[in-house]
Amino acid sequence: GQQVMQIPQYQHVQEGEDFTTYCNSSTTLSNIQWYKQRPGGHPVFLIQLVKSGEVKKQKRLTFQFGEAKKNSSLHITATQTTDVGTYFCAATNTNAGKSTFGDGTTLTVKP
Amino acid sequence: NAGVTQTPKFRVLKTGQSMTLLCAQDMNHEYMYWYRQDPGMGLRLIHYSVGEGTTAKGEVPDGYNVSRLKKQNFLLGLESAAPSQTSVYFCASTKTGYTEAFFGQGTRLTVV
Numbered sequence: 561g562q563q564v565m566q567i568p569q570y571q572h573v574q575e576g577e578d579f580t581t582y583c584n585s586s587t588t589l590s591n592i593q594w595y596k597q598r599p600g601g602h603p604v605f606l607i608q609l610v611k612s613g614e615v616k617k618q619k620r621l622t623f624q625f626g627e628a629k630k631n632s633s634l635h636i637t638a639t640q641t642t643d644v645g646t647y648f649c650a651a652t653n654t655n656a657g658k659s660t661f662g663d664g665t666t667l668t669v670k671p
Numbered sequence: 672n673a674g675v676t677q678t679p680k681f682r683v684l685k686t687g688q689s690m691t692l693l694c695a696q697d698m699n700h701e702y703m704y705w706y707r708q709d710p711g712m713g714l715r716l717i718h719y720s721v722g723e724g725t726t727a728k729g730e731v732p733d734g735y736n737v738s739r740l741k742k743q744n745f746l747l748g749l750e751s752a753a754p755s756q757t758s759v760y761f762c763a764s765t766k767t768g769y770t771e772a773f774f775g776q777g778t779r780l781t782v783v
Contacts, residue, residue: 566713590769591769593771593772595772602761602774602775602776602777603714603761603763603772603774604774605771605772605773608770608771648713648714650772652768652769658702658704658719658721658768659765659768659769659772660716661706661713661714661716662713663712663713664713664714666711
């Protein structure tokens with residue numbers, strides 16, 4: 561089946577530092593989605609990327625889709641304590657017809 | 672608009688007992704999914720459905736059964752619970768196989 565690797569598994573940062581999580585697929589993707597799960601909560605949709613090389617921003621969050629549509633990244637500028645949680649990518653391969661979630665990157669922010 | 676609702680939210684079972692988790696969505700979505708999430712791990716797909724009356728196996732289907740008799744409901748059954756099934760279970764729905772997923776609040780299941 562489709563493999564989706566997400567790194568790092570954990571990231572601890574000081575408040576104000578930047579944070580990046582990466583998602584890599586072994587196959588070309590039709591789209592990729594990013595979700596955030598707060599501690600004790602459920603995953604919540606953040607964004608979907610569809611086009612090769614696409615870049616989207618949401619305030620301090622920047623999402624990128626690779627030119628080959630096999631990888632993606634989520635970058636948070638100047639982290640805040642409200643950014644803590646686990647960030648998941650979900651990759652969709654046209655042939656699969658459904659998304660495969662990465663294992664997530666858990667971010668902790670030290671005030 | 673409630674979105675995706677899971678019942679119950681918490682449950683403790685004894686080994687060998689059976690139970691059914693209910694997922695209901697009011698968004699007229701075609702696709703529904705059941706995931707389990709263990710501490711420090713990602714979401715593992717148990718079973719999914721691409722429409723009323725259809726179901727398919729995910730990554731970790733053993734020990735679980737599902738039914739989608741009505742479009743808005745997706746039931747997950749455990750016939751004989753085992754301690755290894757202690758987990759948090761999430762239901763999700765999507766309009767198609769490529770659109771954003773809406774998750775329920777989760778069911779925290781403990782099997783003793």
